[in-house]
Amino acid sequence: MGYVPRLRSLWGPAGRKDGAEWSLVSPVSVAVVCLHTDPFAPPGSGDVGGMNVVVRHTSQALAARGHRIEVITRRSDPDSPEVCVVDGVRVRRVSAGPPHPVPKGEHEGFIAPFRERLEDLEPVDVVHSHHWFSGMAALPVAHAWGVPHVQSFHSIAAPPLTALAEGERPESPGRLAGEAHLARRSDAVVAVSDAEATTAITRLGAPASRMWVVHPGVDPRVFHPLAEPLPAGGRPRVLLAARLEPLKGVDLAIRALARLPQPRPILQVAGGATHGTEYVDSLQALAAQLGVVEDVALLGPQSREELARLMREASIVLVPSHSETYGLVALEAAASGVPVVAGAVGGLREAVRDGVTGLLLPDREPRTWAEALARVLDSEDLRARMSQASRAHARERGWDTTAGGMLAAYCALLQESRTA
Template identity: 30%
Template sequence: MNATSEKRIALISVHGDPAIEIGKEEAGGQNVYVRKVGEALGRLGWQVDMFTRQVSADQQQIVQHSENCRTIRFQAGALEFVPRDNLFDYLPEFIEKFLAFQKENNITYQLIHTNYWLSSWVGMQLKKIQGSKQVHTYHSLGAVKYNTIENIPPIATKRLAVEKEVLETAETIVATSPQEKQHMRSLVSKKGNIDIIPCGTDVQQFGSVDRETARAKLNIDPEAKVVLYVGRFDPRKGIETVVRAVGASELRESQKLHLIIGGGSTPGNSDGIERDRIEGIINELGMSDITNLPGRLCQTVLPTYYAAADVCVVPSHYEPFGLVAIEAMASGTPVVASDVGGLQFTVVPEVTGLLAPPQDVPAFTKAIDRILMDQQWRNELGQAARERVINKFSWDGVAAQLSELYTQLLEQPVTKSLVQTLEQTLEQTAVPPAVESTKQPALLS
């Protein structure tokens, strides 16, 4: 066993590459979470390996982020982007590559933290194969998601079953808010262990720019009333709601209202189709003169956009946590958000911002206008928002809580594997029977 194994952790995020540029298709809060948690754990002395799927021959197989933290990419299936709902059949090969990596590097990960339901299935198989202990973060619950969309994908039945199984079999589930824990208990299973550890943000990066400087950099009128949306182009993110809400604002006639919709898109893909739809609505409402779509906002420029805004709107139909909300709050910008999920935890109504029913355009318009029309109150909300994030949601604080949880789990006796011992696993790279029972694609070198 490697000498540092007692402080070694594998973070598995099959579809959410922690080393990818945030804002690309299907790259969002989960990618940020895994990367930032990994880096912060590295600063605490953990050896952190973050495993994901390689989607292009141009991608490095290993990306070293810091001395103790790296991303490792496995080829599973063709080297191309595959939507997450179509990834399940590639998981057996991902597991095979993981086992081979362990053998080649003389490592056995005693503790695995999986992210999203696809990775949870990988973690459950590794638990059966080699007795690894599993911590899991959902990032999104199928039972909630499928209540908010019309077209249920064919993978839904498998996802719901896997999400139930991991709650009942993992050592613990990390919920990012009390609301997410409540949904797990009411919609998934009464069994299993759940700890609440929130997501975090970089309180040095967000909040490093003042509004005057930010607006000068972005060439925004100092007197403008700026409404900001940041996130993927996805119908579930509710961008249409914020567009129509701003379009109905009392301030629109003043010529000082300005809407910024930050987020990347790929033409022809689902996010590109949604962007085209949103642009159609903007044109239909005659808002093209007050709306700016700057594209993907990289992490270096994002703090400037948050600082320049009077209010940040998070109109999602559902969010288990809502990373954008705390990034904005850390920047001293109040938030108007949907009254759902983890947003009920991150945003304190009348203190750090306002909540409105999802997809309720008049309610969003009223909330946005309330903040924009009272500059002093807006500033008070922004100050309280930053204080809340500093006290509750820094990445180093999140990592410290996770580190304590991991340490407690590693101190518990290792149970004997349901399939084979750790020593046998180090000699095996073939996919186990539990994995072979699923449909398996041809293995690629």
Template identity: 30%
Template sequence: MKNQLHLLGSRQGTYSWGEKSIMLINDKGRLALISVSGDPAAEIGQEEAGGQNVYVRQVGLALAKQGWRVDMFTRRIDPEQANIVQHAPNCRTIRLTAGPVQFINRDDAFGYLPEFVKQFQAFQKQEGYQYPLVHTNYWLSSWVGMELKKLQPLKQIHTYHSLGAVKYRSVSHLPAIASTRLAVEKACLETADRIVATSPQEEEHMRNLVSGKGMIEIVPCGTDIQRMGSIARQDARQQLGIPREAKVVLYVGRFDRRKGIETLVRAIAKSRWQGNADLRLMIAGGYRPGQSDGMECDRIKTIVQELGLNEIVTFPGRLTDAELPSYYAAANVCVVPSHYEPFGLVAIEAMACGTPVVASKVGGLQFTVVPEVTGLLVPPQDEAAFAEAIDRILSNPAWGEQLGEIGRQRVEIAMSWESVAYRLTSVYSKLLAQSAVQSVQKPQVAA
């Protein structure tokens, strides 16, 4: 019972257990974050390295600060990668070999998940302990979590990051994996001990499109409010060589058709600021030549050229963590033109830097961005609507500053990684307490 009670501690103090009072230490125990297809140690902006990677890494770091011993598991995709990356004293990424040690598109990774489960169990055996709780991320990882629950006692928490039921509504040809993904997502919602929705809109999609069963709790995504917002606009512009009076529009994210970059480029071509020497569009994101993101980048550059925008559009490439705050701060407006986003990390990063956001009125962006308060929402893939929204902010700098200030306040109050970690800790602690009670109450079998 002592070990079971040890898992319940949410902070140092005295806790009652029946008629006994027990002192618990600040060590909350071990926790596994599983992100098969999103390496927490990857460079953000590479192919299929975006919001999920940021979420898992930052949640892991914040949970470690609160007393958890966090191991983040992902699939190894390069023989040169380290097997273990230590991010902080109690937070590390562990890369497991499952299938060929090379990049594999997410839609092609399902067949290697049984091997991932075996490698996870082998790691536990090697370390001499089992994780009482796993927090899985994306549908591939949810399958891993459900399989592990069949093999050992544990509590599973899951964050979807993207729902196939939503994604597949906007594609003309379903991938071969579609039926499998939909079935796994439904099974996870109905069997996981807790589902974490990052917005009310995502919860609504789960209920309407996936299943009416299951336990859902809303915990938004977060951002680093110390790092984001650490530099003033004019200081950022001086650092980046951007003219003081320039009208700067910024996109940050992967090169993927679903991110709606083409819509943004065509909106800029329709802007009434087009032809003004002060207008700038920066499209920031990494890509690999010959891969899907590299081909999308080439396609966008072709559109830029066809529209005669070469003089005002720049591609700064993948931005490092150190560079991001300066680019966000330098912009007059940050645009998130995605066809769908469960949450939209870029939006809150921009808001944390005091930059107003124009975003598609889809998914969690409807929760993240408050229309006319922290930015503007417009129909997805509507070039004219995006052009009008961008122009409204560029044409009224004082209002843009006001939107940015309120956006910063909103993020400070509810969307720091620390606040996200506190809310997740509450969920974890309740589930582990249930495990301890169930274990104590479980009838003993006579020898």
């Protein structure tokens, strides 16, 4: 099939380069590598989160265009099929380590056996790795096959002495060196935001000439506004959707809630613990200490459909994370016509239009967040204006657009390799 994307995706020090035109005569075959997490597992628990959503939907959108996409992940469930096809995407689960979930940081030990499984597969046109574990396994295989290797990080490790409250610590000993190696040796790096691209260039040494920015998308068939208003008289709902771990700032949301006057809104928290119960226990203890136990609902992991229902029934979606590479939840809220209150960090500055689709807050003071919540909750007119602007913002970000941006990067690399 022929496809000619006309996109503004290539990111460099002088800004975006317009008018790049790439052509391809036949479909592209892509190995999408995700070592530590299965993109076709339910989001919201363990290490399943936004990256899984991006990989799954982008892969499905590329497959719908007629391209041959195979997602390769570690087998972490003995009951899951080794090979299956889901919405046109071939999913292959290979044996590397035990056939059950293990903490994310332990996956560094699975890089070598996972690489051996990749070496047994048939070569493809492009290898695209997601997260540094995947890249360290797949980069040598792609080079051995003589095909381009594309790296996406989805998060980049903070420097070793960075406090947890300021960002994400390296999750395993080799992460900082591994990310820098991949940023410099991969044929392209695809970031989900300008913020992540800047970090990859300045912290990891990625060449700006090989950096692409492809924003995530949203499915308007799943995330959309309410067809009819909720019955009057109920308490407003503030939704926070995230894995339960310190980085996501659920404690800040509870502290802000406690500063609001009675009757308070209900804070609904959708998501499961990354591992263990220590952080969840601390959140419950904090709610009890602040006297808001009856106002906080820890709902656990949710399906995409149930999350979408919770989102469109909410008055506000809250994103109090210490850092976000993009902030997919904010885009899903926009498609649902719900204002977002978020921190002015990372890619959230791109996912939220401050004062238009939501509010971006400059600090982590509970008083600041409580005042922002009250401002939106107390003004029906403000919520209506933000709702309308949010829907228009989200309409520009479909998964087919994301797939087109990804395909532009693939086509550019293939054209370059064929003319070298």
